[in-house]
Amino acid sequence: MNELWSLSAQQVSSRVRNGDFTIEDYVFQLLERINAIDDKIKAFITVNDDALETARKIDTKIKRQETIGPLAGVAVGVKDNICTKNIRTTCASKLLHEYKPPFDATVISRLKERDAIIIGKLNLDEFAMGSTTEFGSFGPTHNPWDPNYVVGGSSGGSAASVAASECTVSLGSDTGGSIRCPASFCSVVGFKPTYGSVSRYGLISYSNSLEQIGPIARTVSDIVMMMNAISGHDENDNTTHFQKMYEFSDASDLKKPVRFGLVKELIEGSDPVISRLVYSSMDLLSSAGFKWEEISLNSIDYSLASYYTIAMAEASSNLARYDNLRYGFDCQPEGYEWNSYFSTIRNNFGDEVKKRIMIGSHVLLSGYYSKYYLKAQKIRSILRQEVKKLFKYIDILISPTMPVLPFRLGEGIDNPMKRYLIDANTVIANLIGIPAISIPTGFNDKLPIGVQLMADEMQDQLLLSVSKIYERIAGVRRKPDFI
Amino acid sequence: MVSIEHVKHLAWLSRLDLSNEELVKYHIEIEKIIEYLDRLDSITLSDVEPRYYKKSVSEFRNDQVLETRTDLSKTTKNIKDGYVKAPKMR
Amino acid sequence: MTGIVRIGVEIHCQLTGLNSKLFCKCRGDYRNDLPNRNVCPICTGQPGTMPLLNNKAIDYSCMIALALGCTIPSEMGFYRKNYFYPDLPKNYQITQYDSGGIGSVGSNGKLEFGKEYARIRRIQLEEDPGRLIYEGGDMDTSFYTLVDYNRAGTALVEIVTEPDFKDAATVRAFLNKLTSILEHLGVCNTKLEGSVRCDANISIDNGKRVEIKNVGSFREVEKALNFEIIRQESLSSRNIEIKSETRHWDNERKVTKQSRAKEEEQDYKYFLEPDIPIVLLDKSYLNSIQQTMPELPDKRRTRFVEEYHLSDHVSQVLINNKEMADFFESAVRIYSSPKEIANWLVSDLMSYIGVSKTDETSLTDLKIGPRHIAELAKLVDENSISRHTAKSMLNRILRTGEMPSQLVGQFDSSKIIDEKILTKAIEDTFDSERAAVIDASSNPSVINFLLGKVLKLTKGRADPQIALSLIMDKLNKN
Numbered sequence A: 001m002n003e004l005w006s007l008s009a010q011q012v013s014s015r016v017r018n019g020d021f022t023i024e025d026y027v028f029q030l031l032e033r034i035n036a037i038d039d040k041i042k043a044f045i046t047v048n049d050d051a052l053e054t055a056r057k058i059d060t061k062i063k064r065q066e067t068i069g070p071l072a073g074v075a076v077g078v079k080d081n082i083c084t085k086n087i088r089t090t091c092a093s094k095l096l097h098e099y100k101p102p103f104d105a106t107v108i109s110r111l112k113e114r115d116a117i118i119i120g121k122l123n124l125d126e127f128a129m130g131s132t133t134e135f136g137s138f139g140p141t142h143n144p145w146d147p148n149y150v151v152g153g154s155s156g157g158s159a160a161s162v163a164a165s166e167c168t169v170s171l172g173s174d175t176g177g178s179i180r181c182p183a184s185f186c187s188v189v190g191f192k193p194t195y196g197s198v199s200r201y202g203l204i205s206y207s208n209s210l211e212q213i214g215p216i217a218r219t220v221s222d223i224v225m226m227m228n229a230i231s232g233h234d235e236n237d238n239t240t241h242f243q244k245m246y247e248f249s250d251a252s253d254l255k256k257p258v259r260f261g262l263v264k265e266l267i268e269g270s271d272p273v274i275s276r277l278v279y280s281s282m283d284l285l286s287s288a289g290f291k292w293e294e295i296s297l298n299s300i301d302y303s304l305a306s307y308y309t310i311a312m313a314e315a316s317s318n319l320a321r322y323d324n325l326r327y328g329f330d331c332q333p334e335g336y337e338w339n340s341y342f343s344t345i346r347n348n349f350g351d352e353v354k355k356r357i358m359i360g361s362h363v364l365l366s367g368y369y370s371k372y373y374l375k376a377q378k379i380r381s382i383l384r385q386e387v388k389k390l391f392k393y394i395d396i397l398i399s400p401t402m403p404v405l406p407f408r409l410g411e412g413i414d415n416p417m418k419r420y421l422i423d424a425n426t427v428i429a430n431l432i433g434i435p436a437i438s439i440p441t442g443f444n445d446k447l448p449i450g451v452q453l454m455a456d457e458m459q460d461q462l463l464l465s466v467s468k469i470y471e472r473i474a475g476v477r478r479k480p481d482f483i
Numbered sequence B: 001m002v003s004i005e006h007v008k009h010l011a012w013l014s015r016l017d018l019s020n021e022e023l024v025k026y027h028i029e030i031e032k033i034i035e036y037l038d039r040l041d042s043i044t045l046s047d048v049e050p051r052y053y054k055k056s057v058s059e060f061r062n063d064q065v066l067e068t069r070t071d072l073s074k075t076t077k078n079i080k081d082g083y084v085k086a087p088k089m090r
Numbered sequence C: 001m002t003g004i005v006r007i008g009v010e011i012h013c014q015l016t017g018l019n020s021k022l023f024c025k026c027r028g029d030y031r032n033d034l035p036n037r038n039v040c041p042i043c044t045g046q047p048g049t050m051p052l053l054n055n056k057a058i059d060y061s062c063m064i065a066l067a068l069g070c071t072i073p074s075e076m077g078f079y080r081k082n083y084f085y086p087d088l089p090k091n092y093q094i095t096q097y098d099s100g101g102i103g104s105v106g107s108n109g110k111l112e113f114g115k116e117y118a119r120i121r122r123i124q125l126e127e128d129p130g131r132l133i134y135e136g137g138d139m140d141t142s143f144y145t146l147v148d149y150n151r152a153g154t155a156l157v158e159i160v161t162e163p164d165f166k167d168a169a170t171v172r173a174f175l176n177k178l179t180s181i182l183e184h185l186g187v188c189n190t191k192l193e194g195s196v197r198c199d200a201n202i203s204i205d206n207g208k209r210v211e212i213k214n215v216g217s218f219r220e221v222e223k224a225l226n227f228e229i230i231r232q233e234s235l236s237s238r239n240i241e242i243k244s245e246t247r248h249w250d251n252e253r254k255v256t257k258q259s260r261a262k263e264e265e266q267d268y269k270y271f272l273e274p275d276i277p278i279v280l281l282d283k284s285y286l287n288s289i290q291q292t293m294p295e296l297p298d299k300r301r302t303r304f305v306e307e308y309h310l311s312d313h314v315s316q317v318l319i320n321n322k323e324m325a326d327f328f329e330s331a332v333r334i335y336s337s338p339k340e341i342a343n344w345l346v347s348d349l350m351s352y353i354g355v356s357k358t359d360e361t362s363l364t365d366l367k368i369g370p371r372h373i374a375e376l377a378k379l380v381d382e383n384s385i386s387r388h389t390a391k392s393m394l395n396r397i398l399r400t401g402e403m404p405s406q407l408v409g410q411f412d413s414s415k416i417i418d419e420k421i422l423t424k425a426i427e428d429t430f431d432s433e434r435a436a437v438i439d440a441s442s443n444p445s446v447i448n449f450l451l452g453k454v455l456k457l458t459k460g461r462a463d464p465q466i467a468l469s470l471i472m473d474k475l476n477k478n
Ligand SMILES: [Zn+2]
Pocket: C021, C024, C025, C026, C038, C039, C040, C041, C042, C043, C044, C153
């Protein structure tokens, strides 16, 4: 039984049920593969020692013909900012290198209840602050399509591991594009659901009002499968919508005609190679009978400034708790004056994190609050109004996921502002809480290009159905050849 | 314009013990980013209300006890007689 | 040469009536637990956790706001108050604040007490921090600090007044009224150590404001304020400028001391807590709170006057202490003689509570209950015993908990029950029987020997029950 690792979650789940192979065999192959290739990719921070043991347990259930969960056999890689009980959860930060959470994130318990296997913890930018997965304390993750290139971020490990078939599917978190950017750069599907549809309990906060956990997979169908497991109301997260569970259908039938709106400003701001590809996708949609038009979003000019203001403000407060008292690494406080202990400990944050904490403090200073933070919140609300108006006659907004192609590791690293600008297309969905997805659409030479689709709030089902159609019409699927 | 003194103040407010080199390096980058954020000044939004998520009282948790008794000695090495050891206050 | 004194207070009241903490499911009652046992991932600020607002705490805070005549907004929010301190598990406190139209649970209230009133500026619901213990006992000299998070995250209501008080005694009267309200609402057991804390600010002749913190009890508040008034007046009489500062009350030396903490300009960088949605306090909700609210002291006093025909003064005295008022009503339910019972409580029982070591002594600590007082009143009404005998009986019941009816007949008013006389006789006996006193600790039967000596000394007139219990007390003290 060769190359089991290339199977989709749907295939794995049905074939282990049929007894084609055991989950142990499958997990074993994945572990071997991780062993063989992850040195080049560095997607994993921690491999779960218990994965095989868990696999055997579920195999026994199958053998005894006991009921098994819908995700039996599916090996899920988890971004290392999502808490896993007794498996270290580091956020790629020196401050949490030894941190073993005393609880599972809600998404993790839901996966476990459905017999999924947690295969390991995946690399990210420290505390998810970055768009390239270069800024973590474990070093960068390399792009499976060319290891000299960045994977995107901050869920870089989650996208790279799925692209390289080191796991079946993965979980990432998306604060301003952190799922969709690496999905685009690695040619996999990455989904950010409507804010409040997936519990954030156990997601280590970077920016609470913007971020959502979401799946990364090689097919839209696998995204649907994961969403059915992880979404729904959670009493541990006051911001989840009061809807017990969502049941997403994998069908691609549409109840009414769907109209696409291509966001003009985002096409204009993109690398010509990318905009050409997006236009040819639009042609494919046209020939399949879909209507589309170019639309304009005026408040986009302010969206990045609004996004960074809010993200950094919330981050500066969220990251205050890392003082090494209740959890952390071994550094005895005895003899230190407390302020100097805190400052010494906290200097172990990386450069990017330290900068964002300081800027976040700046925008929250009482004299500056209405200049920055309140203004940023207001921009969210006008952007939302504008987009809501569009959704009255447009069903799906479409744009390149990223305005640029994947670039070389380290490129432009000394110009952080330029790096921030590449989030322009993705932050919109986070600012207003709508669902968005990135779907592999083509390549420039060996470098992947993704297209982003967005739908109105709570229209996750519509977005997923359209994504299935888009995937069939304009999507691409290849395996990275270097492995 | 962001002064280096201001960056020092931000570092203190954030409890970050920056070296002089770090301070100089961060100062340049922080200034650039804050300049970018200042574009928020060019739009007036006095009549716009921020949007908030709202819930009624009954949607929040009921007053029930569930004892977890989390063991802090599993996450920190700074434990003495059950207390978490912290630095001195002066 | 006394100037115009202006005092404002900030009261932190724990919602001890709650079962669980404000943002997690740990017990609200953190007292009597080993350090860091009443904790969970949320109240220890573990990464990935979020606050889970307790809806009963919202009810309670609305009740307090209503009782203090506050305006309650249709929407309220929680804010993060960002500052570093080792007792804060997240290095920010979740509290309430007013910004951009999203405010706290109450504002602009007013509380009348006697002929005075104080304006309430703001009421807010917030979390309590953990507790710091200075190894070696002193913040200044200890080499490290110990933190117990058992208290962290319990619900507090902060009540802030305008600077409407002119002297310390008025503050005390206000606090008494407030305490009675909190007790009547059932939201706070004010007798628990640390359940109500009071900070004050004070200025003289519109001078600089001085904050006084760390005041343990309400009695101490009065002392601290009086000290501070004298200190400030003596400074200004010598033309020394009063600084705007924070001072701590030194409970041992009974003085306020300048806080040695760095008095930096604090910037709390307030912003709305993103993990707690705005709370809708709509009309129907507030109506239901209003309707289920327990009877408040003012209303109860009026009722006591009308229903039981008590005097205004007696009613007020009873109601100032909710336990006493409850005791009264229970006794009346057993035997309906309100005036007689009120009299027993106000002129007799009250003095026993006062006699004890602290003025916080609770009625429930006594062996006497409403049944006893009701029966005593009945016996007097029926002329079964004289009032004088009844008073003697009360003295004995307080020690023994016996029912008055059991004592009728066997209770001989010629017996000596006066503790002073008995104590004198016991002291004399102890002096003459030193050896026996020493033996008593190892040989309990010697106690009977001592009791015999006391009876002999009083020619058999000592009440043996009271004498015995006094002997035991004295032996325990030796
Ligand atoms: Zn707790």
